[in-house]
Amino acid sequence: MGTYVTESGLKRKTLQECRAEIENALKQAFGPSFETSADSPNGLLISQLALGFSNAWELAFEVFSSRDPAQAVGVSLDFAAALNGITRQSARACSVNAVAFTLDSSATIPQGATAVRTRGNLDFTLDSSVTVSRSACEKLMIEDDGSQKNTDYVFHFTFGDVTLNNSTEQSNLYRLRQLIIVAGGKAEFYGGRLAVWVDDSTVGITGQLPDDFNIYAGNTGSFTAVTEGLQTCDIGELDAVRGSVTGFDAVYNFVVGVPGRDAETDEELRVRRAIYAQSIKSCGTDPSIEAHLLNDVPGVTAASVTSNRNMTTDNEGRPPKSFEALVGGGEDYDVAMCVWKNQPSGIQPYGNTSVEIVDEDGDRQMISFSRPRAKYLWVRITYRLYDEETFTGIETLKAAILQWADIEYNIGKDVIPDRIYQGIYGVPGVGQCSIEVALTENPTDSPNYETDTIPVSSTDYAVLSTDRITLTPAT
Template sequence: MLDENGFKKKTYAELIEEMEAKAREGFGETINLSPRSFLGILIRLYAWFLAIVWQVIEKVYNNSFPGTAEGVSLDRAVRFKGISRNLEEYAYGKVKIRGTPGATIETGFIVGTKNNIYFETTEDAVLDEIGEAIVEIYAEEKGTQGNVAAGEITEILYPDPEVVFEVINLEPTAGGTDRETDTALYTRYQSYPPNKGSSDLEGIQAELLEVPGVRDAIVSQNTSMVEKDGIPPKSIAPFVFGGTDLDVAKAIFGRKSGGIQSFGSTVVEVLDSKNIKHYIGFTRPEIIQIYVRVALTKKANFPSDGIEIVRSQILNYIGGESESGTEYPGLGLKQNVIINQIVWSIIELNIVDDVTVELSTDGVTYASGNITVLDGKVAKTSFDKVVVS
């Protein structure tokens, strides 16, 4: 139940006790409710399924609060304070290359450690008169495994002994991070002050999330002096889902630091207080259209509008427009479509015995597996793409 003290789920034992009391009220105190009686067995069957529903309701309630939310729900909850989960980042550093004087080492030259952690050079380099050059490198894969000690990068993936004799990192590489855990994210949330007025990534994201119509926003950056992941040097790259172009551009301009480029495929002209023009770039996400095919094993209590109820559950999870024109927010940027989430959203309605769900991105090839949504993309569906039978 939900009252001023919060939510408290009913347990399996409590549900049996309540249903037994109701049965005695309707059939008399002498009714046989033992675990082996027909009515006793029926009560326990219903109590078992209802206990699952109460567990789902408790999870939905808990996911409304940062202290008890998990996964994507926690990501959404902490954004009200302007925080987002720290994702994987590439490690970076420098290596000294020794070889034939005057030789050119092209961008993308691959070096690594003895345990197969590889790095690429980020710029062309020409070996000096003594055959040496210091070159910046980035790890090929994101994560802390790219943070290696000095002297560990000694291997060349495709060696040419006549050009390069030796490679070594004189200093440790740094900057590689793993995806932040729920526990670490909530701990940071507890100690993090409101982000009003800050111009860091989280402050810009917080500002964007307050723009009318914006459903999600992620701001990436490149702090290096070379292009990385398609982002120019010393730039931010906002991805914004929803809101008008002008409102989004004004929000970015009002928060970003001076001298930092806001990069993206959409560029909007913004005037400052002196009527000087500034060009603010950001990127709209690529929409991945999701087709859903659902087969139901219906219970006896399946309502006449049950198909529409099920379709609404799916639209509410993924996001999209209903037949009546209602727009469901659904998933945000880079959030995968999880097939079990769809199944449970239907099971919790308690009007079906079984559910089979298949997903497709083209409406032709369907599979009973999750759909991965990459950077800069968002999943979306609509009533006509959700077929329920």
């Protein structure tokens, strides 16, 4: 080893050692009577020289330490992590595919058009322009604008004409949905409107449009949040248009968005580098698969792997001798390919998403993994006001509950009704309450309320919105 870099590390000199060395060198050169006291002119010069040498030693120590991931910070840590093939994850904005709708017969919705996630009032902009034609589009959206019972309304859909004349107690839109399905189309309610489409084909409506209905035509575009950071966009949350853009009249996301991400901190990067360095030594283990998903697949924000090593199905439905990779972010094909390359031989990958990939030999393989799935939470609260405080209003109370829920309900978190009091009692003027909750598969399903805890599986998460919060004053 060298004189200063020893087996125990860099042997740096202190300020006092630097000063003593300079004093000794000057006395050897000019004699023992050479004046070096601290307040003498020579002593002041020695102090400045010693400080300069000491700073140089500190610089040497910082450069030496910057190679150690446990001590390196910032760019130096980036360089250290790069030796393991790891790059710091930068901040990224949430993105989501949503259908941009127009009321016109045709329109081009320009790049930069702004949609709004109403939760948190977060703006998303359209990544590239979307052209829509009412005669051939991905989805139609029908809105009742004052239709009447016992009145003929003719819809000339491309899959067949539908005549609505409703004499039942059902709403006209509900009856129209039934007729569309009989005629060969698909229809479902989203956000109070009726979405119409055809599987594996475009859908359209031609000829004279019926009165008393607003009919939107839409195609999918990619929208990206205007701010980077840890944000999500669940189904139906991108549902408003910002400003006035010709031809851009409505928007709705029918799929969950790709979560955004904060910039990776030094400590997070250190931990990820250490996990990767350790797990990469093995192959086919849960930590190894997690590490490869996080580091090898662009866009992956989270990954966890759970194995069922037993000969019976476990309590979350995993088959015997299988593993489940739960992955947030990344393209489906890239995730599936990573799972294929790093899975243990002969062990079945399991999950709620299956993707066919082509392996190194050109053979097709079906690979399964799981995506976090939203379960739609409904909250019904019967409340009394507390007279000694000023109640700030229903909307304020809903916003407080929603803000609490955004923090509370991460993946696998059960819905415990009594915990919702934490969100309620931060609002002045609220007295005694009773809480009922429900979870549904779709935001348009009818809730079955209960007061007991609702279990949430390890691959699901509860999501709440203001339109699923019902507040009723106690009588």
